[in-house]
Amino acid sequence: MEHLRQLLGIENSELARLLRFSLHGLEATLNQACTEFPLDPGIEICDEVLQELHSLLQPTPIPSQLNNAWQDAIISPQNQLKLSHLRETFDSDKELSYYLGNSQLQSETDSDLWNEIQRKLLRIPEDLAASWRQRSLDMAQEIGAIADYSNLYQVPFIRDEIIYPGLTGSVQTQGLSLSQQSLLNSQITQGNESDFSAGFLFLYMKFLEIEPDLHHALKSVYSFDIISLHSKPEHRNQYIEALSDRYQRTQKAEDNTDPLSILRAWIDLDEAIHSLVFVPPAERYSWWGKLQHESRRILKKIADKAINAGSEVRIRQLSGLYADICTSSKDDLQLDFGGTPGEVLTCLRVYARINQEESPGRVIFRSSR
Known part of the structure; x- marks a missing residue:
């Protein structure tokens, strides 16, 4: 099982992609089979297999965010957010709630918070998103963080595009981009x-x-x-x-x-x-x-x-x-x-x-x- 997990964790790997597809298919097939054959003598073991598959296929956080979460816990006393003002301003904006609903931001670290906010901005009108993206960069700069356009988590697509930057300085985290090369590799x-x-x-x-x-x-x-x-x-x-x-x-x-x-x-x-x-x-x-x-x-x-x-x-x-x-x-x-x-x-x-x-x-x- 550990080797499966290691292979799934390799970025831009065709073998990892094929394995993930296969495991998703196996999980769906076993779930359907358990529904159709609830009295099968192998049902209990099958449930154990499904739990193992579910654990393997859990979404993998952006690698730098794992490191940054640990860094934030050490650097910030009692894990207080440096970007707390950004969080409060974002959550209280009535215009944003019109497009995003009334749910509050969930992130507990600065690196996760930056990515959560930037991904939410992808769902609102582009002119409002551009204004808020600049506003978030200004607030980040106030606490010693600046935009980083070089450290980007790449998502495969038919073109290259920087979706939003990461941060470097007092808060370090990856941004997000579309990558044609990642698609070609896939x-x-x-x-x-x-x-x-x-x-x-x-x-x-x-x-x-x-x-x-x-x-x-x-x-x-x-x-x-x-x-x-x-x-x-x-x-x-x-x-x-x-x-x-x-x-x-x-x-x-x-x-x-x-x-x-x-x-x-x-x-x-x-x-x-x-x-x-x-x-x-x-x-x-x-x-x-x-x-x-x-x-x-x-x-x-x-x-x-x-x-x-x-x-x-x-x-x-x-x-x-x-x-x-x-x-x-x-x-x-x-x-x-x-x-x-x-x-x-x-x-x-x-x-x-x-x-x-x-x-x-x-x-x-x-x-x-």
Whole structure:
């Protein structure tokens, strides 16, 4: 078991990635088997195996944060936060609570607090996020910490991008970046939409390791609610398995080169991409909102190819007042907070009409009360 843990901990390792996928699949299979065969003589041992797998697959904190947590405990008397003023200001901001809900920051060390705040800023409108990012840097500088753009935790994607800087000085912690090289190390690029879908797959795998606020609303996994992937690790495994399956189906469809098969596979993949959500969902013009919208742009290109090949295709992203679009959606989910009452908060699945065949969309909306 220790060697498995060591291999899983190696960054940018193809072998580690394949092992993690395999263990997630094994865990999901055993969970399903335990449900179907509760009286099996091996059920108790199987429960022990599942506990060991769950321990192996627990999200791994950013390495520098582990060191910094220990340093903070030593340097700060009684583990008092140097960035406490930043924390108090962030928690008390009413404009932020409109987009993020009323939950308070949870971090207990300066390094974790910096990363928690910066990741939350990815869910609010970009102009407000930019203002708050500068404000947080100014407050960090007041206690002797400055921005560090060189020490970055890399997340695989189709391009390079610094998402936010780390800190050096009185507080030392990594920032976060997208890395095309990390993606190239993880898979063989094919020069088409598969590169983009692979980018999302690997990006989501990494974010699920470092972001405890992520939820899923994927109907094929669970259709009745929005589920926390931190508190429900079995749902995290099932979501990853579903996302991986849809990614593989898009690759097979692209190999067959049939425009309608590719379109239908991408509609399903796009749904899985947009079903990884926060509560309340990220604002449309936030970093997260714009990132996910890149999938919709690819979907439009694929729809255009199907139209040029002679098919009748209509794709519609559902937005605006829920009362205006509810006839085009099905099995929608409701929240009592976030956004504007009576409006769609996010479109999980697009409405599609392909050669007279209709497929309803799916949304999360704010109740009108």
